[in-house]
Amino acid sequence: MVNAYRIGSNPVAKPANSNHNRRLAVDMTIINFENKEVKDSDGNLKKIKVFNDLVSVGRMYGVIWLGAKDKPHWSFNGR
Template sequence: MAAAYDIVYPPALLTRHTERAAIDMTISGLRNKTVKDASGADIPIKTESDLYEVGESYGVMKHRVDRPHWSDNGH
């Protein structure tokens, strides 16, 4: 497969994505809005870190280096 698609390394067979424990998504337009955390509290979103904390309250961790990556353990 690596040769067919001219990529350097073959794709990993087991990843957080294939284990259905991760998703890549870009979330935009939430600054200066309020969202509910898992306890039902209204949380104002002023920075990306605010959104990351809300995600963590639901058990979803943001991988800080891989911009669109969210998972159950941050990897």
């Protein structure tokens, strides 16, 4: 399972002290997003050319990417 889902190598918060525990964060690796279109929070179609385009649309929905430190981590406050 570790290899199939690429888990086990990410930094983690102390137990019960994580946005995951509060249902305010999710870890997901997003692939094959290039050249797809998604609706932004204003209802406009946005072409996703690079990963930062996806990050920008996520922010419009209140979902913030933590960054390269923990690549699959998305949350309401980026932590």
